Amino acid sequence: MVKLGIMSFAHMHAYGYAECMNRLDGVILAGIADDNTARGRKMARKFRTKFFNSYKALLDEDIDGVIITSENSRHREMVGMAASRKKHILCEKPLAISIKDAQAMIDICHANGVKLQTAFPCRFATPAIRAKSLINEGRLGKVLAINGTNHGKMPGGWFIDKKKAGGGAVMDHTVHVIDLMRWFLKQEVVEVYAEVDTRFHNIKTDDCGILTMEFNDGTFATLDPSWSRPAKSFPAWGDVTMEIVGIEGVLSLDIFNQKFSLFSEKEGKENWVNWGDNMDNGLVEDFVNMIEEEREPSITGYDGLKATEVTVAAYQSAKRKEPVRLPLE
């Protein structure tokens, strides 16, 4: 039996992970710590577990690992705390808001002999797994280009506070698809160009952009990470899509397209109801198995760092109005 704790419910993905832990065999949600006491207590009640009013108190418990779902900028501090108390870590994306932070997190986990996994649940989305196998089987021939999107609604809260989030839409929505691209192609990004702006909302962070990447084998890709979905009327939170172009054919991946339309009189709008497999289950299960089997994480801290690097480069490129070469100094 693997015992896990959750550090902070600042990121809404914590709900999904907590639900998975309660649903899955072989794992116990042993406690929740949150510096927002009211939120933490409420969540502990909701998920029928103990509340700890300090992270230290949670980490002093007999637990094997933690899931960190704090504000982006606090990942480094929380990973440091957990690693030094010898807990394995599943850290929410983006792993960090700077490459320096990401590297420090990797280093401290290594020094303490604990595993660091980056939470990229899209790798556990069944349609993404199928797409990867079709690509790696060679059905498309050599892949030449990818046109990707990770659209969303403007989340508000700390997500639009640069100090806490490290940026806006580009910080929030770049890493998922970059990670899928790296995973599919088994290549690294060598160059990033980006147009970034704030055009939809009256906020201080960016809310839209287009990134263009080149990989070391010459494959090129674009990604639209914009918070461009209208808050009240759009039928879903957003999307993750990739148009993958190969010599022999084209594959369109729309990860959340296992859905039906629900036209709600109560809400006065259409809603898309997803009926596909739950990707969070796969992520949490994989993390639990990693601890039990004492194996390396399937998505490493390095994977988290490389996705973060593209985000950082995108902001640099937008500012300089020219492409930025990777790896960054």
Added chain:
Amino acid sequence: MVKRVGLVGCGTMGGFHANCLRQIPDCELAGIYDIAEEKRNKFANELKVMPYGSYNEMLQDEGIDIIDICLPTPLHKEYVLKAAERKKNIFCEKPIARNLEDGKMMVESCKSAGVKFMVGHVLRYFYEYAKAKEVIDSGGLGKIGIVRATRGGAFPHASNEWYADSQMSGGLVLDMIIHDFDFLRWCFGDVQRVYAKGMINKGYKFIDYALVTLRFKSGVIAHVEGTWALPGGFRTRLEVAGSKGLLNFDSKDSMPINIEVKGTGGGGGVAVPESPLKESPYLLELRHFVDCVINNKEPDITGKDALKALEISLAALKSIETGKPIVI
């Protein structure tokens, strides 16, 4: 007074145009010309229209008011200049030319000859695009942030595989997504900066694909995907996201007809979707031009518009070649 049209080029687009010209009142398809004699005669027979023995013969026909040019891009300049010299009004397929110098010369020649000149940026007459512009202009979407467009299908095969010769066609960036560039410029004004990646001149035969980012002077960011990498079909998409709303369509979802007929022996039939309209966008653009000639009006799409669209395409090609953003 009926305007008589001489159609040049008997390829796919020439066929489209011939069909449309015949539906326009006050307009007569007087004759056709194509440098390939066999193609020309076949076309003339099928359409029951007179083939001219040479372009000069067509131009010397005093009864011809309008020359409609449906030729590969690099030929546009020569045919337009000759027609302008003979004081013919000219409709020319897009893109206006392979380079800006040629394009400018064509626009100038038509201007000094005092003839009407219009380039076939037909997307402005496609119902869904025109309607989208109406919604944008009405303010229904609020301030526009990001626009995403897609256009493409299978690699086109035409006379002498001229599409595959990037020196001639400029690939899909110059030949096809110039439609989207013109439409976007029509909606959002002039472009400031272009960054693009593409497959042109990378040594792949019969594949082209490009992803282009446009930054407009108004601040709007547009992403245009062009593909000649699909096994078949033709698809367009447009998404316009603003502060108050989002508009999107995909041509594959706008097919009011889908017919599936069993193949011989009961199985193996194919599905054929259709989006029927009373009047095709090509008919609308040609009818507009004929109307401009008859009533001495300036065409909706000016020579300057055609040059500006060309400028965006050339900037995208230069960006692909150099790896740098190109400021216009």
